[in-house]
Amino acid sequence: MTTQIVTLHLPEVVLQRAKHAADVLQRPMEEVLITMLTAMLPDVEEAPLHLQADLTRMTWLSDQELWNIAHSMMSDEQQQLLQQLTELQTQRPLTSEEQETLEMLRQEYGRITLYKARAYALLSLRGGRPLLSGN
Numbered sequence: 001m002t003t004q005i006v007t008l009h010l011p012e013v014v015l016q017r018a019k020h021a022a023d024v025l026q027r028p029m030e031e032v033l034i035t036m037l038t039a040m041l042p043d044v045e046e047a048p049l050h051l052q053a054d055l056t057r058m059t060w061l062s063d064q065e066l067w068n069i070a071h072s073m074m075s076d077e078q079q080q081l082l083q084q085l086t087e088l089q090t091q092r093p094l095t096s097e098e099q100e101t102l103e104m105l106r107q108e109y110g111r112i113t114l115y116k117a118r119a120y121a122l123l124s125l126r127g128g129r130p131l132l133s134g135n
């Protein structure tokens with residue numbers, strides 16, 4: 001891994017937060033900042049190519065925009081059709097049209113799930129606490 005020296009001009013509040021985290025974790029401040037940058041700048045290379053740009057852009061969305069994504073769902077009609085086609089394929093082979101529709105719905109479900117996971121991860125990092133911990 002190649003490293004480069006970068007000079008950042010950070011607001012005092014950001015420096016204080018990083019110093020506090022470093023003190024609590026008993027880690028160098030540089031390590032804390034690198035870890036946070038790594039978490040905030042997603043490694044999207046394994047995501048489908050057509051979703052990579054959106055996943056990267058999500059880092060700069062507002063909290064409200066992320067909450068909207070986190071609460072997004074497939075339409076009721078899409079969910080019902082997905083369930084019907086999934087059940088139908090256990091009873092008989094799907095027609096090519098049905099198979100195409102099922103694949104499109106699965107891809108949409110996967111896209112929504114991936115975006116929701118990214119939104120929750122970013123919100124959790126921004127809030128400094130895990131949102132799904134049940135607390």
